[in-house]
Amino acid sequence: MSWLWAIIVGLVLGVIARAILPGKQAIPLWLTTVFGIIGGIIGNAVASGIGVDDTRGIDWIRHILQLAGAVAVVAFGTPLYDRMRGYKKRSPR
Incomplete structure (x- = not known):
């Protein structure tokens, strides 16, 4: 059942990360x-590395670090996906 939660949380984190980033990210929902x-x-991994393993209540620091990781991956992954698909950055006229 943990794989199902990973997919659900990944979807939520990815959608929030796309909303935070400026501009349009032309990546499909699965990506x-x-x-x-x-x-x-x-x-x-970062939360475990800095010692935020077990906290009582809601793990806000862990959630913020997860979101920051998702924002970074979407920010770096979108241009890579565009290059793989053959999209070129349009120059302003």
């Missing part, structure tokens, strides 16, 4: 979910 899952894993 948004994957980026959110990767960002959540990175945020969990």
Whole structure:
């Protein structure tokens, strides 16, 4: 059942990360979910590294780090996806 939660949390994190970033991210929903899952894993690793393993109540610091990880992965992953798909950055006229 944990894989199902990873997908749900990844979807939520990815969508929030896309909303935070300026501009339009032309990535599909499945890739948004994957980026959110990767960002959540990175945020969990950082939280464990700085000692935010077990807290009572809601783990706000862990959630903020997960969201920050998702924002970073979406920010770096979107241009890579665009390049792989052959999209070129349009120059302003």
